[in-house]
Amino acid sequence: MIEQPRIEEFQKDWDRYTSGLMSENEANLFKACWGLHVTRDGGWILKFRFPGGQMSPEQAEGLAGFLRKWVAEARARITPRQNIQVFDFAAEKLPLAMADLASFGLSTWRHPGAGMSTSSLCEKGAYCENSKLDPRPLLNALETWLGEHGKGYPAKFKVAFSACGNDCAYAGGHDVGLVATENEKGEKGYQVMGGGRLGEEPRPAFLLKAFVSETAAGPFLGSIVEAAKKLAKGNARARLGYILEEIGVEAFLAEAAKFKVTDFPKVEATAPKYSDPSEDGIPMTTGEEYRKFLDTNVFTQKDGEHLVAVVRVPFGWVTAAQWEVLAKVSRDFSNGELRLTQSQNIMIPMIHESNLQWVHYDLNQFGLGLAGAGYISDLSCCPGPKACDNAQDISAHEALAQFFALGDLGLDPGELAGAIKVSSCPNKCGNPELGSLALIGASWGEGAMKETGYKILMGGGKNPAGMRIGREVGACRAVRLGSVLRSLMERFKEEKHGDENFHQFCQRVSEGDPSPAQMWLQVYTDETGIGEPHMELVDGGA
Numbered sequence: 001m002i003e004q005p006r007i008e009e010f011q012k013d014w015d016r017y018t019s020g021l022m023s024e025n026e027a028n029l030f031k032a033c034w035g036l037h038v039t040r041d042g043g044w045i046l047k048f049r050f051p052g053g054q055m056s057p058e059q060a061e062g063l064a065g066f067l068r069k070w071v072a073e074a075r076a077r078i079t080p081r082q083n084i085q086v087f088d089f090a091a092e093k094l095p096l097a098m099a100d101l102a103s104f105g106l107s108t109w110r111h112p113g114a115g116m117s118t119s120s121l122c123e124k125g126a127y128c129e130n131s132k133l134d135p136r137p138l139l140n141a142l143e144t145w146l147g148e149h150g151k152g153y154p155a156k157f158k159v160a161f162s163a164c165g166n167d168c169a170y171a172g173g174h175d176v177g178l179v180a181t182e183n184e185k186g187e188k189g190y191q192v193m194g195g196g197r198l199g200e201e202p203r204p205a206f207l208l209k210a211f212v213s214e215t216a217a218g219p220f221l222g223s224i225v226e227a228a229k230k231l232a233k234g235n236a237r238a239r240l241g242y243i244l245e246e247i248g249v250e251a252f253l254a255e256a257a258k259f260k261v262t263d264f265p266k267v268e269a270t271a272p273k274y275s276d277p278s279e280d281g282i283p284m285t286t287g288e289e290y291r292k293f294l295d296t297n298v299f300t301q302k303d304g305e306h307l308v309a310v311v312r313v314p315f316g317w318v319t320a321a322q323w324e325v326l327a328k329v330s331r332d333f334s335n336g337e338l339r340l341t342q343s344q345n346i347m348i349p350m351i352h353e354s355n356l357q358w359v360h361y362d363l364n365q366f367g368l369g370l371a372g373a374g375y376i377s378d379l380s381c382c383p384g385p386k387a388c389d390n391a392q393d394i395s396a397h398e399a400l401a402q403f404f405a406l407g408d409l410g411l412d413p414g415e416l417a418g419a420i421k422v423s424s425c426p427n428k429c430g431n432p433e434l435g436s437l438a439l440i441g442a443s444w445g446e447g448a449m450k451e452t453g454y455k456i457l458m459g460g461g462k463n464p465a466g467m468r469i470g471r472e473v474g475a476c477r478a479v480r481l482g483s484v485l486r487s488l489m490e491r492f493k494e495e496k497h498g499d500e501n502f503h504q505f506c507q508r509v510s511e512g513d514p515s516p517a518q519m520w521l522q523v524y525t526d527e528t529g530i531g532e533p534h535m536e537l538v539d540g541g542a
Helices: 004-018 024-033 057-070 091-104 136-149 217-232 240-247 249-256 287-297 320-333 353-364 395-404 478-495 502-509 516-520 522-528
Strands: 036-038 044-048 075-078 084-089 159-162 176-182 188-194 206-213 298-300 307-311 317-319 338-340 346-351 420-423 437-444 451-458 461-463 466-468 471-477
Touching: 004 024, 004 091, 024 036, 044 091, 057 075, 057 084, 057 091, 057 320, 084 091, 136 159, 136 217, 176 217, 188 217, 188 240, 206 217, 206 249, 217 240, 217 249, 240 249, 287 298, 287 307, 287 353, 307 353, 317 320, 320 338, 320 346, 320 353, 346 353, 451 478, 451 502, 471 478, 471 516, 471 522, 478 502, 478 516, 478 522, 502 516, 516 522
Parallel strands: 159 176, 420 437
Antiparallel strands: 036 044, 044 084, 075 084, 075 317, 176 188, 188 206, 298 307, 307 346, 338 346, 437 451, 451 471, 461 466
């Protein structure tokens, strides 16, 4: 929630911004700190912060009320960094809407560093059967500490937490990444990595500490931030990876050791809340829909007694009415927790088995009972394709939606495991390079000859060696995207090995020089006139 003094501060800064009295750097910092972005058509986007994707039923209801009052389409969008975006604000509405946020229990205020992003968390977190510990207490303490100590940090700074060695948060691709682990004594703590990045110039992280105890992790994180802030010297491009490459890990850790962080908030675990079995009867459900939902969207959490349901949200768009039913389901059948995921879905934990059909029944009434979470029809994309100034093409979203509306493609659900990610420009927001199949907006030619389309990457995600950046295997014109998708799926059905799923298939056929995928797509690449696609593979991570 934003306090009244900060709202007054926003109004003063807004007046200075709209009067043209801010320098470019001041204006950029103002927008970053308040979660604001100007769209290509002059409208505004509000970005609501939900560290680690943690959302309460009250916040979901508050968001619904805010959307109904202030947003014409009354819908909001989950981003791959587990936050919320609201589009199409007119400038004249913005100060009034910002002043109204507190009444809905919402906040756009972020850390006052120019590039301090909200910390992200692996999707299953402590509910995962493989989890070593619950990273949320440390994540929340870090967010609180950065609210003061993030000031003055000039460059982008992204932190990710994973609850086990599978590293589903891709900690190895962040400025700082923490992966829960145990040492030889059985003590719980974190492996800490630094300097990783994704996007245009991907770089695997450096190992900073193989093990830091749970109690020492907070002050160690604080010392990393303070040392990086000092060594960045105000350079907006001096991300932690740049600093580590310049001076080396050993020298950086020696600098960090000079900072004795004594004011980091105490990290305390909270006792889990449990849901009770419903005393109502079993609702009427459509058997086949529920069976598919059960097969693809539900898993047993670590305690072995409760279930987690993943609500599939196409492209992350959720309406006000849907936020309200999510709040109701979370209260009635869960422990009052909702989790926004990096796949732009919503996770509801702590569901008693006897309540699961009620959960699906209520969700299904509002279009949220879709099966296929974590499968290739569960599409994700960059945060703002319709608003980004750099977006080259946005037709992929409609083409993909139409393609997967055709059904299960004649394959079993297990064969369709994998991720398809889309980014509308080469900045690769939303980390498409981690998709089994990735489409990245591009353009070729000039003036009247300019044409838009997509670079095609395959094989990203995780493999036994860790994080894997997808390989560029071809390109296509936007009008040919449907043909490319059909061709790739036919190849998959004809040439997959045994019980190989789509993700494993994409990793296999993207290897080699030339790779099988590159040869299959050569005809589409030739049509773009861009020549040979750039080939690169980067492995790393935990």
